[in-house]
Amino acid sequence: MSRYIIQGGRKIEGRIRISGAKNSVLPIFAATILNGSENIIHDCPDLKDMEIMIELLKILGCNVKKEGNTVIIDSSGEIKHEVPDSLVRKMRSSIVLLGALLSRLKKANICFPGGCDIGPRPIDLHLKGLEQLGVKINESHGTIFCEAPDLKGTEIHLDYPSVGATENIILAAVFAKGITIIRNAAKEPEIADLQSFLNKSGAQISGAGTNNIRIEGVESLNPVEHTIIPDRIVAGTYLIAGAATSGNIELENVNIEHIQPMIAKLKESGCILRTGQNSVKLNVKNKLRAIDTIRTLPYPGFPTDLQAPIMALLSKAKGTSVIIETVFENRFKHVEDLICMGANIKVDGRIAVIRGRNKLMGANVIARDLRGGAALVVAGLCAEGTTVVEDIEHIDRGYENFHVNLQSIGADIIRE
Numbered sequence: 001m002s003r004y005i006i007q008g009g010r011k012i013e014g015r016i017r018i019s020g021a022k023n024s025v026l027p028i029f030a031a032t033i034l035n036g037s038e039n040i041i042h043d044c045p046d047l048k049d050m051e052i053m054i055e056l057l058k059i060l061g062c063n064v065k066k067e068g069n070t071v072i073i074d075s076s077g078e079i080k081h082e083v084p085d086s087l088v089r090k091m092r093s094s095i096v097l098l099g100a101l102l103s104r105l106k107k108a109n110i111c112f113p114g115g116c117d118i119g120p121r122p123i124d125l126h127l128k129g130l131e132q133l134g135v136k137i138n139e140s141h142g143t144i145f146c147e148a149p150d151l152k153g154t155e156i157h158l159d160y161p162s163v164g165a166t167e168n169i170i171l172a173a174v175f176a177k178g179i180t181i182i183r184n185a186a187k188e189p190e191i192a193d194l195q196s197f198l199n200k201s202g203a204q205i206s207g208a209g210t211n212n213i214r215i216e217g218v219e220s221l222n223p224v225e226h227t228i229i230p231d232r233i234v235a236g237t238y239l240i241a242g243a244a245t246s247g248n249i250e251l252e253n254v255n256i257e258h259i260q261p262m263i264a265k266l267k268e269s270g271c272i273l274r275t276g277q278n279s280v281k282l283n284v285k286n287k288l289r290a291i292d293t294i295r296t297l298p299y300p301g302f303p304t305d306l307q308a309p310i311m312a313l314l315s316k317a318k319g320t321s322v323i324i325e326t327v328f329e330n331r332f333k334h335v336e337d338l339i340c341m342g343a344n345i346k347v348d349g350r351i352a353v354i355r356g357r358n359k360l361m362g363a364n365v366i367a368r369d370l371r372g373g374a375a376l377v378v379a380g381l382c383a384e385g386t387t388v389v390e391d392i393e394h395i396d397r398g399y400e401n402f403h404v405n406l407q408s409i410g411a412d413i414i415r416e
């Protein structure tokens with residue numbers, strides 16, 4: 001187990017380039033199974049989850065080469081339909097291999113996926129959508145056995161705009177006969193990136209980024225070269241870290257449209273933000289103010305993945321803030337560690353009330369999930385004294401070179 005040791009109280013100042021998005025690269029890697037060809041993918045972030053997905057693809061029969069942040073995946077060989085449980089349980093995105101394998105092989109066996117422990121996270125909407133496309137599903141002893149003798153396009157109305165379900169249905173529908181329409185689809189930028197990757201390969205998909213996605217089945221796909229979109233959650237985390245230390249930072253390689261929900265809230269708190277075409281600068285002149293209400297929502301609402309980091313920031317803002325977590329049922333595990341650091345936070349169900357304190361104090365805390373862990377790093381950066389964050393393997397799932405990047409902009413953080 002590794003840990004970060006942070007000496008708080010230093011302003012972070014400088015420039016960081018944002019890596020490709022974890023939640024984009026993982027479904028796109030799964031999608032490389034479809035074309036049975038070579039796929040060259042640039043700006044792949046060096047993350048634990050990406051390593052696991054590469055391992056999974058190799059076991060399934062793909063040839064994978066890594067050259068810096070470019071990954072070349074050749075899926076022209078024979079592909080297996082059974083996905084090993086131990087790796088599937090290590091992350092959430094492994095479940096999109098289901099749609100990809102059904103598309104390519106018309107069958108797949110996979111267990112229930114892992115990922116951050118932030119609530120029950122069922123996959124009923126994935127399975128319901130796949131069944132509507134004609135997939136026969138049997139569950140036994142935790143394994144889902146799927147067969148898709150005859151995938152047929154149809155209209156699917158999602159009860160909730162689930163990111164993973166939207167991705168799985170898109171993947172399964174690429175070769176389905178006729179037209180598939182997904183209504184109430186997730187609108188996240190990572191879905192649009194998946195569409196863009198698949199269309200470059202010859203798929204006929206439109207509407208990603210809106211509630212209605214249309215997929216016209218095609219017969220075959222071609223090799224692709226693609227660059228992953230910048231990670232809006234990583235960008236948001238660095239902006240929050242900059243704000244929490246009253247710093248002065250510039251982020252490069254960001255899509256400004258994708259980070260608008262964070263920009264709006266940071267401005268409400270009193271941060272000064274200036275946007276360029278693909279960059280954003282943040283500085284802070286006065287003490288930050290509380291934010292009346294933050295309600296996490298599907299995109300373009302405020303992202304649940306930044307709920308924990310912004311809570312760390314609000315723990316030191318002037319006044320009382322309210323955060324309502326509407327997406328996941330149990331995403332406040334970081335609260336007890338923030339309280340250990342001196343924060344005044346009360347939680348009732350999905351609502352957290354944060355009364356800003358003048359200071360936070362360094363403490364020994366534990367990263368219990370990916371973004372909760374990032375929040376504790378943010379808190380450590382702006383706390384007095386030393387903070388030790390244990391179990392940082394969770395953070396490795398989603399942040400490339402986290403402490404190295406923070407060091408490069410003046411943070412006192414080491415990995416042990």
Ligand SMILES: CC(=O)N[C@H]1[C@@H](OP(=O)(O)OP(=O)(O)OC[C@H]2O[C@@H](n3ccc(=O)[nH]c3=O)[C@H](O)[C@@H]2O)O[C@H](CO)[C@@H](O)[C@@H]1O
Pocket residue numbers: 023026092093119120121122123124125126127160161162163164165186298304305327328329
């Ligand atoms: C790898 C990846 O891309 N992860 C992201 C993805 O997770 P993920 O794809 O798991 O998130 P979903 O959008 O599917 O889940 C949102 C909500 O819908 C519920 N639900 C989902 C599917 C289903 O079949 N039934 C069901 O009830 C979930 O329990 C949750 O309460 O989107 C989340 C919401 O933006 C982000 O926090 C995650 O970082």
Ligand SMILES: C=C(OP(=O)(O)O)C(=O)O
Pocket residue numbers: 091092093114115116117305370371398
């Ligand atoms: C919840 C997250 O990841 P996952 O869905 O992979 O668990 C996240 O990225 O914050």
